[in-house]
Amino acid sequence: MKKNVLIIGAGGVAQVVAHKCAQHNDVLGNIHIASRTADKCQAIVDSVKEKGSLKVAGELQAHALNALDIEATKALIDKTQSQLVINVGSAFINMSVLQACIETGAAYLDTAIHEEPDKICETPPWYANYEWKRKELCAEKGITAVLGVGFDPGVVNAYAAVAVNEYFDSVEEIDIIDINAGSHGKYFATNFDPEINFREFTGQVWSWQNSQWTSNKMFEVKRTDDLPVVGSQTSYMTGHDEVHSLSQNLGVPNVRFWMGFGEHYINVFTVLKNLGLLSEQPVTTAEGLEVIPLKVVKAVLPDPSSLAPDYAGKTCIGDVVKGKKDGKDKEVFIYNVADHAEAYAEVGSQGISYTAGVPPVAAAILIAQGAWDAGKMVNVEELDPKPFINLLNEMGLPTRIKDEQGDRALSF
DSSP states (O other), X not given: OOOOEEEEOOSHHHHHHHHHHHHTHHHHOOEEEXXXXXXXXXXXXXXXHXXXXXXXXOOEEEEEOOTTOHHHHHHHHHHHTOSEEEEOSOGGGHHHHHXXXXXXXXXXXXXXXXXXXXXXXXXXXXXXXXXXXXXXXXHHHTOOEEEOOBTTTBHHHHHHHHIIIIIOSEEEEEEEEEEEOOBOOSSSOOSSOHHHHHHHHHSOEEEEETTEEEEEOTTSSEEEEEETTTEEEEEEEOOOHHHHHHHHHSOOSEEEEEEEOOHHHHHHHHHHHHTTTTOOSOEEOTTSOEEOHHHHHHHHSOOGGGGGGGOBSEEEEEEEEEEEETTEEEXXXXXXXXXXXXXXXXXXXXXXXXXXXXXXXXXXXXXXXXXXXXXXXXXXXXXXXXXXXXXHHHHTOOOEEEETTEEEEOOO
16 A cells, blocks of 8 residues: 655645645645745645644645756655655656656656647647656556546546446547636636646647547637536637547547637737747847746736635536447536635635646545556556546545436446
C-alpha cells in the first residue's frame, strides 16, 4: 500500500488537491506541497488548517522546489518519503517530475499533457511526443504513472470507458462538452493558468474524425446543446488532451472536444491574437529587452485563484456518446454539474479548480489501496472506471447519466 503524498504546484488546483488529500489523510498519509514559491505553498497549508480539513493528525508541510531540477525533485521525494506524487504544476514540468518518479519508485499522477514552452499544437497524438516515450521504462521498473487524471482529461475519459464498456455494442462518436456557465465578475480572466489556457487555442484544432486526424481553426466549428441545469449552450470544437489518448485506446472512429466560450471572451482573445500578444516566441522591445508576449499577458491578467471568492454559477462537463445497442441507435450523456460557490465554501477555490483537483486525489486513493496501482503508465480509460466514479460520487463530483430511461445518478 502506497502512502504519503507530494503535491507539486501551488495554484487553485493544488489548493483543492491539498484539501482533499487532507480529508483522506487516513489513507494517504503525510502531505507535502512544493513549488518555486514556498509562500504560496504555505498559504495552502494555512488554508487547510483553517478549515480543519485534516481527517487525522499528520504532517502537512510546504517546500520550495524547482521541479525542472530532476535531482532536487528526487531528493524531496526521498526526504518526505512520498510514494505518491500529484503533479498539478505547469505542464512544462511533466517530464522532469515523471523522470524523478521513475528514478525514485514513486507513483506519478498529472492532470494535463506535457508541453514545451516554444512549441504549440505539435503533431498528434500529443502523448506520443513525450509521456508515452517512457511507457516501456515505467513497465520495466513497475512504476505506476496515471496520465491526465483531472476532469478533462481524466473523468471524461472514465465516462467514455463506461459508455463503451457498459452501454453500447459499438460506439461511433464521443463528443466531450465542457461548459462553464459561471461568472467571475472580471472584465477578462482565464479560469486556469492564462499561458496554458491561451496555448490551447492559438494553434490548430486537432480532432479524431473518421479514424484519422482532422485539423480546423479555432472557433471554426460550433454546436449548441440543451444541457442539464445550465440550459442551452454554444460550444466550439477545440483541440484537447483526451482526444489524443481516447482516439488511440478505445477504437472509436470519431472523438471530439467542445468548449463553451462567450462572445466577450472570443472578441478579446481575437484581438490579443491578432496583435501578436499570444505568441510564445520572444520579441525584442525598443529598449532592447527580450520578452515573450504570452508571458506578459499572463502577468497582467488576474491570477485564476483570485477569482474564487466572487465566482457564481455552475459548470456542466460530460460525454455525449452515440452508437448502437441491440441493433438500435443509442445516445447517452454522462456528466457532472459543479457549483462555484459550493467549491469555494468547501476548499477556497472556484469550480473549475475543484473539478480538476478532486479527481487526482481520488486516483491517488485508488493507487494507495491497490485498485489502480497498475505498475505501468496508463491513461484513465485503460483503468477500471467504476471505483473511480463511485469514489468521485462520495468526494463531491457526482456523476449523472441521461438516456432514453431519463436523467439519473450513476454509480456502480
